[in-house]
Amino acid sequence: MTGYVRKLAVKAREAAVQLATLDGAARAALLESMADAVDAGRSDILVANAQDMERARGNGTSGAMLDRLQLGEARIDGIVQAIREVAALPDPVGEVTRTSTLDNGLQVDRVRIPLGLIAMIYEARPNVTADAAALCLRAGNAVLLRGGSEARESNIAIARCLHRALEEHGLPREAVALLEDTAREHVLELLQLSDLIDLAIPRGGERLIRFVAENARVPVIKHYKGVCHLYVDRAADPALALKLAIDGKLSRPGVCNALETMLVHADIAPGWLPGALAELQARGAEIRGDERTRGLFPQATEATPEDYDTEYLAPILTVKVVDSFEDAVAHIRRHTSDHTEVIATEDEEAARCFVQSVRSSAVMVNASSRFNDGGALGLGAEIGISTTRLHSYGPMGLEALTIERYVVRGTGQARHGDVSSKVT
Structure with missing residues (x-):
């Protein structure tokens, strides 16, 4: 099937030109129709997902991957709601973000326009098919989707619903182009189609992201993994800190904004850490700790150096006692994946310094790491979380799927003076 992808990308590129001419109301109406189509097609989607789940279990797929793959009535409700939320968001296309009038009378505007054709390469999560389509179309872009083979039937079923709405x-249905053949x-x-694709966004495990980044000739937004930290400061509210640890680690361990490491100031550790870790363990967490942590909580197993760089996607928490705020920040800067960092503290100066000292895409002060999510931060469904410092950093919503350009309006100004006498 030589040229299979190029042919589909050419059609998607043509669809992007057509989408860019639609006004915001038309794109919002399209998304509402897509939400209706997914809602109406849920029985077909559930049948397809059951096939994917059966095949995945037969292949020995892990618990975290199965959780991401599985759809049920509630998750389809979530897909439908996410599409409607994106439809209701303000239209970013055509927004003037900056305007000025120069001394020569030129009016210079910075205006948002669609990126064009976005390639989405993802694993396991079939909801990404709908989320990516909704966000890209709402921002005036076409999207070329390549989901993982493990979710093939689910992705096809969802895409068929979206295609009905487009028609x-x-x-053209190629405005949401799906590579049904998932061959590597x-x-x-x-990834070689630099003349057609404006941006590639991989979403999945670290192995997938690195494969895309190392083989792409198109721009890539990267998000390797989520090694998220909670620092419990000496001035932390004990009950609040425990709440953040429980929610961050155990509410859904198999997602990228779940906590992986907890750092605890030595001043608060003796009185707080044993009880907090006992509560986490009672709720199903496996605790791995440094020597000082194990001295306070002997039930913890020994943490290896590799543990501090690991995204577990499982109910495992690595814990370390630190002597100072500076030691906590140094540890985070050494092991961060630039995803999410959290501080629990009642000390406003410590909070301010923490925000300024860590560089990750989201910093939470007395709030759970689980809030680093497009929906939770008011963006609607996100297309991913960028840990690459390009035009977007953090959860990528509608604005991240546009780019700003200059629009200049004049009344005949010429940069090099009066050239009218030279024109014949």
Whole structure:
């Protein structure tokens, strides 16, 4: 099937031109129709997902991956709601973010426009098919989707619903182009299409992200992994700190904004840490700790140096006692994945210094790491979380799927003086 991906990308690129001409109301109406189509097609989606789940279990797929793959009535409700939330968001296309009038009378505006054609390469999560389509279309872009083979049937079922909505609105189905053939060589072909694809966004495990980044000739937004930290300061509220630890680690361990490491100031550790870790363990967490942590909580197993760089995607928490705020920040800067860092403290100066000292895409002060999510931060469904310092950093919503350009309006100004006498 030589050229399979290029042919599909060419059609998607043509669809992007058509989408860019639609006004915001038309794109919002399209998304509402897509939400209706997914809602109406849920029985077909659930049947397809059951096939994927059966195959995944047969292949020995892990618990975290199965959790991401599985759809049920509640998760389909979530997909439908996410599409509607994106439809209701303000239209970013055409927004003037800056305007000025120069001494020569030129009006200079910075205006948001669609990126064009976005390639989405992802694993396991079939909801990404709908989320990515909704966000890209709302921002005036077409999207080329390559989901993982483990979610193939689910992705096809969701895409068919989206295609029905596109056809109802007289738009080409290639505006949401899905690579139904998930062969690995097609990913390589896709990543070489620098003349057609404006941005590639991989979403999945670290191995996938590195494969995309190392083989792409198109721009790539990267998010390798989520090694998220909670620092419990000497001035932390004990009950609040425990609440953040429980929610951050155990509310859904298999996601990228779950906590992996907890750092505890030595001044608060003796009185707080044993009880906090006992509560976490009672709720199902496995505790791995440094020597000082194990001295206070002997039930913990020994943490290895590799543990501090590991995204577990499981109910495992690595714990370390630190002597100072500076030691906590130094540890975070050494082991961060630039995803999310949290401080629990009642000391406003410590909070201010923490925000200024860590560089991750989201910093939480007395709030759970689980809030680093597009929906939770008011962006609607996110297309991913960027830990790459390009035009977008952190959860990527609608604005991250546009780019600003200059629009200059004049009345005949010429930069090099009066050239009218030279024109014949």
